[in-house]
């Protein structure tokens with residue numbers, strides 16, 4: 001059966017490839033408490049990445065967490081162990097998806113922290129080899145709503161924005177990474193945001 005048929009409870013933004021948004025993942029005050037705890041308790045990093053031979057600090061902060069290492073823009077990132085709240089959110093995401101027939105499992109998460117509207121993420125697809133052929137990525141948003149912008153690699157349709165309100169979950173299903181790119185553009189407003197993008201990273205044995 002298709003993911004679409006299983007998208008019940010979510011807002012189907014694209015059918016093929018599946019892009020589905022769910023609201024009120026944790027409920028408040030829980031979601032706000034998690035935002036504050038992650039903000040205060042994680043060891044946020046601002047690594048530099050090499051682009052065209054020059055080192056640039058990334059325009060946001062990040063933490064790699066979970067069971068498996070990850071290679072990104074030519075750098076190896078060793079994950080930190082699961083924070084109990086992140087593991088709890090991971091399990092809630094998995095059961096929320098289970099409930100609509102999507103059996104996704106996640107062993108890693110990239111957490112991104114945007115201090116205000118001036119921090120951002122550039123155009124990319126999450127298509128590194130260790131994510132496999134057709135990765136399923138679940139992005140949880142906490143704090144300020146920052147729209148994610150999508151564009152088709154073949155430009156057959158216009159680019160579009162997806163709002164990511166506090167306590168929402170955006171499911172990027174199989175094919176989203178191969179057919180589209182996404183970015184988090186700057187905005188002229190303040191407000192902190194933390195996103196948690198859960199993934200499955202293949203080990204050599206998978």
Ligand SMILES: O=C(O)CCC(=O)C(=O)O
Nearest residue numbers: 110112126148184195197
């Ligand atoms: O923070 C966001 O909404 C985007 C994050 C993202 O694209 C990623 O972690 O790969």
Ligand SMILES: [Fe+2]
Nearest residue numbers: 124125126182
């Ligand atoms: Fe991404």
